[in-house]
Amino acid sequence: MTEERPARLAHAPADHPMVPPAKIGVLFANLGTPDATDYWSMRRYLNEFLSDQRVIDIPSWKWQPLLQLIILSKRPFTSGENYRSIWNEELDESPLMTITRQQVTKLRKAVDTRYGKDNVVVDFCMRYGNPSTHDVIEEMVAKGCERILFFPLYPQYAGATSATANDQFFRALMAQKRQPAARTAPEYFARPSYIEALAQSVERAYADLERRPDVLVASYHGMPSRYHREGDPYHCQCQKTSRLLRERLGWDKDGIDTTFQSVFGREEWLRPYTVEHVVKLAQAGKKNIAVISPAFSADCIETLEEINGEIREAFEEAGGEFFTYVPCLNDDDAHIAALMEVVEENLCGWIC
Template structure:
């Protein structure tokens, strides 16, 4: 706290107080610390114990999770992570990309507000760096106001809400709580839709033979969550519609699917892994897949889409599979995020 000073007229014994700042805390899902069994088990235990993610009663779910699931799944998940691991920096791609996004947003907001006014950092809902540690860091640095930004365009209880829950739990430990705001979902933000469309156009411009259809694959949820009031499905469908309208396409050129089904319940449909096979069998031999619900490439995109879902399509007779990367630290994505952040800092910073 190099900029910490005692308040005017305070006695010499008064502790120094850092200069007031506004904090912008980005939040993503999380990542294991490594790909070994115990790193994966710790991460998966935290993730799959979250009742926003799996809402079965603890007495029913925890024996299954701790006894069966976590005896087997860490090996499978660790093997999947090893196929995409950033070995140079010894971290997952999600960590690498989130760091790059944080650096880019730091620069963008410094240009807007000056280098001293805003502190930008990131945390993970599961794993490290924890939300609690980053809230503590911001408070110690003098952040009397914090905008908490879950990096999920579409709201879901299992993503946005649980990230907010963890943020509020961290605030409960602070003696002097900062004023806080949370970033709303931005699934229909014109800047976000423009960034998505531009990424599709760039990818298509590289290709001689254009895909027959673009599959917008969103992370799935149990169908029951929709009936209980979660708006995620509706927001995903609207994102696809707005993307279609921005691209000037008709309905036959784009579709919405859902991936990553887990457990015995019915989830939001159609399932991506099944739909790409159906498309291949129906004569759509060239497809592209984009993942608009993910702000950064991760295990669900780099391994599940680009390996498992690709294999399903090719096994069914598909000939050309193109993955359109997540927006990551793309310049237009950073501009879209900066716009949403600036909009939500109004009244705090002008």
């Protein structure tokens, strides 16, 4: 089926601009990725990421000199090395980009089947890096999207993830002469279909093992403890996801440990820290563990390099013997179905 082309409105004068047929947009957003692993690509990406005050809320007059003069002179080298260890060489892109594209390809097919191919435009953007939120919004508006559902791909809400993605979405709308109507999709950390998809991924991973792990560690991305005290619901939502997953699996209360990774800076972050916790498990005689990352909708640097690299090594150096990483849900069909539920609920009233 061919896409409808812009046309002149009925009864409009001959010099009236062409207007594309009205459509609805669904825009999925993930964290972001550098364009390449070289120093300047990494520096551009890290500068955008670490300059976001939702991520680092230190006053700019204190933070920017430290960031520009010290952190960004060194960190692009180490971060670039880490990205190179997981880089998709065939497509010359990060795994997050590859997986997000795969997810959205499946979601686009599901949306086309549900609503018709010419009614809804489905695309994705990144909060940091490319494709930028601003550029994709420009494209959607040009295609005739008069209503847009913006969907941050974070199961749990956090100011440093969901909120900053929404911020960027609304900033992009500010640049439009004719702003589309807008909705943002909520977090889905307790949705039964999401919990079911997580449980199925654990069951599949365990079915391939000769020995059942002593414990499943649910490692979530960390954030300063202060954010939790200031009202961010992320910590509570992570705990609930772990509890619901444990209940769905039918395990005892000690079957899943909830931990937090990716600590940055000197401030106290949510505890226990994953890297310290797995060391304690090994030292306590739990030599066989599995780790899952329920806060990530797609495998990325924090899962493939940090968990399956650094954290695995810490566990093994402490005497651990068997380490199983349970991949993120990625483009698993059960995950896509759960995301589609959110889309359908939030398009109600816009399209039947």
